[in-house]
Amino acid sequence: MEKDVVAAIGPQSSTIGDVISHVVNELQVPLISFGAIDPTLAALQYPYFLRMTQSDYYQMFVIADLVEYFEYKEVITIFVDDDYGRKGISLLGDSLSKNLAKISYKAEFTPGASETDISELLT
Structure with a gap:
């Protein structure tokens, strides 16, 4: 999976976004989220997390x-x-x-x- 994934889309909630952000950081794959608005999902801690909505x-x-x-x-x-x-x-x-x-x-x-x-x- 590490070699075939170019980006992950989702999740719709901040709680799941927090969990998935750890995984995509390890894989160095962007995570594009349309629903996770928790401000603790910060770019410094999760450089591969891309928020598509305001926090x-x-x-x-x-x-x-x-x-x-x-x-x-x-x-x-x-x-x-x-x-x-x-x-x-x-x-x-x-x-x-x-x-x-x-x-x-x-x-x-x-x-x-x-x-x-x-x-x-x-x-």
């Missing part, structure tokens, strides 16, 4: 700018309780603090939660 870092600053534009000082977040969701919420908290705003409540639901579970969380 959460930039996306959370845009959300923080919207919060500032509407002059909100507190927000409530709803997110999936996994590595991806927790990292995004952490970045959002950091971004909001730069604009003197904060997350006042975090509502998390488990990956694969049913519609009923989510409805109960929101009531």
Whole structure:
């Protein structure tokens, strides 16, 4: 496989991207990802990882700018309780603090939660 692969395309998630990045680094094969947006998948650590979307870092600053534009000082977040969701919420908290705003409540639901579970969380 090492000699026949010229590039890998995928994955759709940051968690899998982290795992696969170790492999492509060893093989020195580019990994092109359209969905992995975790900012810890950095070029210095993973030189063969090519991100085709903006990282959460930039996306959370845009959300923080919207919060500032509407002059909100507190927000409530709803997110999936996994590595991806927790990292995004952490970045959002950091971004909001730069604009003197904060997350006042975090509502998390488990990956694969049913519609009923989510409805109960929101009531």
